[in-house]
Amino acid sequence: MVVVVTTVASFEIENTGYLDASGRPTRPLPAFADDRDELVSLYRAMVLTRTFDAKAVALQRTGRLGTYPACLGQEAVAVGLGAAMSPEDVLLPYAREQGAQFLRGVTPTELFLYWGGDERGSDFSGPREDFPICVPVASQVPHAVGVALAFQLRGEPRVAVCVSGDGGTSKGDFYEALNVAGAWRLPAVFVVTNNQWAISVPRSAQTAAATLAQKAVAAGFAGEQVDGNDVIAVRDVVGRALARARGGAGPHLVEAITYRLSDHTTADNASRYRDDESVGRHWREDPIARLRAYLTAAHGWTKDDEEATLASCAKDVERAVEEYLATPPQPPEAVFDYMYERLPADLRGQRTAATEARAAAVPSDDG
Amino acid sequence: MMAEQDGLTMVQALNAALARAMSEDARVLVLGEDVGVDGGVFRVTEGLLDRFGADRVRDTPLAESAIAGLSIGVAAQGFRPVAEMQFMGFIYSAVDQLVSHASRLRWRTRGRLTCPLVVRAPYGGGIRAIEHHSESTEAMFAHVPGLRVVIPSSPARAYGLLLAAIHDPDPVLFLEPKRIYRAGREDVPDSGAAAPLDSCFQLRDGDDLTLVTWGAMIVETLAAAEQLAAEGVTADVLDVATLSPLDMTTILRSVEKTGRCVIVHEAALTGGFGAEIAARLAEHGLLSLRAPVKRVTGYDTVMPLPRLEHLYMPSTERVLAAAREVLAFS
Ligand SMILES: Cc1ncc(C[n+]2csc(CCOP(=O)(O)OP(=O)(O)O)c2C)c(N)n1
Ligand SMILES: [Mg+2]
Numbered sequence: 001m002v003v004v005v006t007t008v009a010s011f012e013i014e015n016t017g018y019l020d021a022s023g024r025p026t027r028p029l030p031a032f033a034d035d036r037d038e039l040v041s042l043y044r045a046m047v048l049t050r051t052f053d054a055k056a057v058a059l060q061r062t063g064r065l066g067t068y069p070a071c072l073g074q075e076a077v078a079v080g081l082g083a084a085m086s087p088e089d090v091l092l093p094y095a096r097e098q099g100a101q102f103l104r105g106v107t108p109t110e111l112f113l114y115w116g117g118d119e120r121g122s123d124f125s126g127p128r129e130d131f132p133i134c135v136p137v138a139s140q141v142p143h144a145v146g147v148a149l150a151f152q153l154r155g156e157p158r159v160a161v162c163v164s165g166d167g168g169t170s171k172g173d174f175y176e177a178l179n180v181a182g183a184w185r186l187p188a189v190f191v192v193t194n195n196q197w198a199i200s201v202p203r204s205a206q207t208a209a210a211t212l213a214q215k216a217v218a219a220g221f222a223g224e225q226v227d228g229n230d231v232i233a234v235r236d237v238v239g240r241a242l243a244r245a246r247g248g249a250g251p252h253l254v255e256a257i258t259y260r261l262s263d264h265t266t267a268d269n270a271s272r273y274r275d276d277e278s279v280g281r282h283w284r285e286d287p288i289a290r291l292r293a294y295l296t297a298a299h300g301w302t303k304d305d306e307e308a309t310l311a312s313c314a315k316d317v318e319r320a321v322e323e324y325l326a327t328p329p330q331p332p333e334a335v336f337d338y339m340y341e342r343l344p345a346d347l348r349g350q351r352t353a354a355t356e357a358r359a360a361a362v363p364s365d366d367g
Numbered sequence: 368m369m370a371e372q373d374g375l376t377m378v379q380a381l382n383a384a385l386a387r388a389m390s391e392d393a394r395v396l397v398l399g400e401d402v403g404v405d406g407g408v409f410r411v412t413e414g415l416l417d418r419f420g421a422d423r424v425r426d427t428p429l430a431e432s433a434i435a436g437l438s439i440g441v442a443a444q445g446f447r448p449v450a451e452m453q454f455m456g457f458i459y460s461a462v463d464q465l466v467s468h469a470s471r472l473r474w475r476t477r478g479r480l481t482c483p484l485v486v487r488a489p490y491g492g493g494i495r496a497i498e499h500h501s502e503s504t505e506a507m508f509a510h511v512p513g514l515r516v517v518i519p520s521s522p523a524r525a526y527g528l529l530l531a532a533i534h535d536p537d538p539v540l541f542l543e544p545k546r547i548y549r550a551g552r553e554d555v556p557d558s559g560a561a562a563p564l565d566s567c568f569q570l571r572d573g574d575d576l577t578l579v580t581w582g583a584m585i586v587e588t589l590a591a592a593e594q595l596a597a598e599g600v601t602a603d604v605l606d607v608a609t610l611s612p613l614d615m616t617t618i619l620r621s622v623e624k625t626g627r628c629v630i631v632h633e634a635a636l637t638g639g640f641g642a643e644i645a646a647r648l649a650e651h652g653l654l655s656l657r658a659p660v661k662r663v664t665g666y667d668t669v670m671p672l673p674r675l676e677h678l679y680m681p682s683t684e685r686v687l688a689a690a691r692e693v694l695a696f697s
Binding site for chain 2 (some may be wrong): 092119120122123124128129131132136139141142143144145146147148149150151153160172173176177179180183338339340341344345346347
């Protein structure tokens with residue numbers, strides 16, 4: 001008896017990179033990389049992000065910020081995708097997309113406020129439609145589907161860009177959302193920041209799937225990998241995914257391969273589950289050093305340029321720290337004021353009691 | 368024909384409210400499992416696909432968290448989604464989205480992003496349904512600040528409250544007591560008029576006793592009140608309608624008058640929403656009370672399958688027994 005086996009589906013996952021770890025091109029670069037200013041702006045955005053990140057950790061260590069998730073080593077992912085987006089797109093971040101948020105007009109002061117425990121940090125003065133940081137892992141992914149649905153219904157050439165982590169791809173919300181986005185051919189780009197860790201659980205223990213990119217295949221659209229420490233590659237691959245989605249070709253998934261050089265958060269101690277040596281090895285992949293090497297070789301980046309960039313980023317961050325620390329807390333009523341558009345009658349009593357208790361506890365200026 | 372003349376069932380009233388809202392406001396979308404061609408498994412969305420098209424009336428993939436989550440996303444973009452959970456028994460995988468996001472998007476962004484979302488779900492027992500199709504877990508949701516929980520108890524209130532829920536700028540969980548989906552008809556003019564949210568409805572006026580209930584238990588509660596009236600005892604019957612935020616003012620005012628209160632709900636006793644009302648009566652109405660507050664509820668058990676279901680559901684007799692108990696205090 002002859003058994004006829006037919007292949008009814010198959011897929012390939014590509015991986016794109018342009019610069020090797022030492023910053024040397026491995027193939028011709030995309031056109032935008034000819035533009036020195038463009039590369040310098042990517043570089044500065046990564047340096048600003050790292051400067052902010054280090055300051056946030058320092059503020060936490062000295063009791064002036066809450067628990068903070070550093071993005072050390074992952075700056076190229078957020079900066080690359082943030083640079084690829086158009087202002088009218090909507091970003092739905094997870095938590096380590098500081099670089100993308102800054103490029104989109106979220107201010108360092110706002111992020112300090114948020115991680116310092118003040119809701120006003122999510123009232124972005126810049127990108128008014130962008131979503132705030134999302135703590136319940138992967139629960140933001142379905143929101144991106146809804147945002148993309150709104151764009152599709154209104155016929156707007158806009159794209160919802162959603163970021164989640166490698167751990168996040170194990171969640172039902174991740175699969176459910178991708179599935180709907182595929183079924184409805186929505187203008188959404190899903191970026192998975194594969195930083196190899198979900199707190200202490202390594203990528204290898206998270207799933208038996210060979211890549212995270214292939215999770216898109218089951219949802220009926222393509223996924224690919226990109227070298228997440230090569231900002232040129234991230235900018236390029238996400239940019240092309242955005243252009244396709246904007247043109248009506250539907251969703252796309254980009255798995256950016258990077259490495260979390262920091263602890264999971266300031267409340268974590270990564271030495272409990274990984275050794276310094278492997279972290280040290282990954283420092284050789286540092287996305288900032290890589291682009292600096294390329295800028296130096298190809299665009300005459302000088303020591304002066306470098307120092308000026310570091311100084312201006314430090315200045316921006318210092319100014320933000322001052323603004324953050326000088327921001328008075330919200331008044332007690334703020335606990336109630338954004339629960340509903342109009343405060344329900346049933347809550348009025350609680351609001352009055354809370355504000356009166358507060359007034360009684362704090363001696364008044366003239367008292 | 369005759370049925371039409373006799374008014375609308377709750378299903379038809381809900382359908383009329385959806386059609387009204389969709390025709391008045393292009394931002395209103397209907398989405399969920401089988402809400403399109405099939406018109407919803409209870410037919411609440413019947414005819415909407417033909418009338419408003421597949422863009423606005425969407426069959427979703429079978430994924431409750433995605434339904435809730437994408438509704439939040441599209442609501443934040445200014446649409447007014449009305450999402451259907453096919454049965455309340457399947458809402459639990461959407462709870463994270465409702466609790467962690469819908470209820471707090473406005474708050475956490477200081478009003479920058481909002482969530483004008485309605486999630487509808489048929490709930491409650493008494494229709495001899497299969498497992499997981501009969502529970503009443505409204506108290507779980509009433510515990511969530513920022514989420515309105517609204518339950519109609521008649522066709523007219525279903526029409527008015529659903530319109531109000533859709534007009535409301537904040538998220539509403541709209542629970543539909545499916546036992547009375549088709550139990551009675553009522554004249555429901557398609558006036559487009561919303562009923563007040565956050566307000567109890569007084570269904571009967573009386574002096575001797577306050578009966579507080581919501582949803583399908585209105586049937587047993589009104590029957591008990593009728594029986595008591597025949598015996599010369601008059602009861603205020605209050606339909607809570609919006610569990611959260613609660614209109615305690617109306618309940619307190621009634622108990623100040625009557626001095627006695629029985630709370631009736633088909634959900635389990637412990638941590639049921641009756642506990643909240645009883646606690647508030649103890650806090651704010653103790654001196655008006657002439658008898659302990661009694662609760663008539665389902666038991667702290669799994670909701671039984673149809674053969675034993677009637678034992679679980681509060682009956683008119685149980686309501687009457689509780690009423691007599693509180694009336695016995697002089
Ligand atoms: C649903 C949920 N479960 C658990 C947590 C606690 N937690 C916060 S971050 C995290 C790991 C996330 O890993 P990944 O998705 O890879 O993102 P990364 O933190 O590495 O950037 C966990 C378990 C959470 N925030 N949400
Ligand atoms: Mg990770």
